[in-house]
Amino acid sequence: MPSLTPQVRKYKASAKFWKNFDALQARQKAKALRAFEIFKGNPWDSRLDTHEIKALSAEAGKTVYAVTIEGNLKVVFCVLKDDTIFTINIGTHKIYKP
Numbered sequence: 001m002p003s004l005t006p007q008v009r010k011y012k013a014s015a016k017f018w019k020n021f022d023a024l025q026a027r028q029k030a031k032a033l034r035a036f037e038i039f040k041g042n043p044w045d046s047r048l049d050t051h052e053i054k055a056l057s058a059e060a061g062k063t064v065y066a067v068t069i070e071g072n073l074k075v076v077f078c079v080l081k082d083d084t085i086f087t088i089n090i091g092t093h094k095i096y097k098p
Helices: 015-022 026-041 054-060
Strands: 010-013 064-070 073-079 084-091
Touching: 015 084, 026 064, 026 073, 054 064
Parallel strands: 010 084
Antiparallel strands: 064 073, 073 084
């Protein structure tokens, strides 16, 4: 796991992430926003069940992680070279397929 300094962490999200976030139910959006508050403090907080997605990592050529929002609702992200956290997608396990 990369060591990220909370004070210098930056966040970016893909258009696909925002499209799928907008399609979520209001309850799911609220849970995702609560999880993001935890994530901003520590992306590897045990409440998020952060884990590497090996298939996506192999395809991307860099480590890709997922966090659990609830049950089967996940957010996939990677850490860029400048320590920016880039959220790739949000959705069910289907988003794990390259």
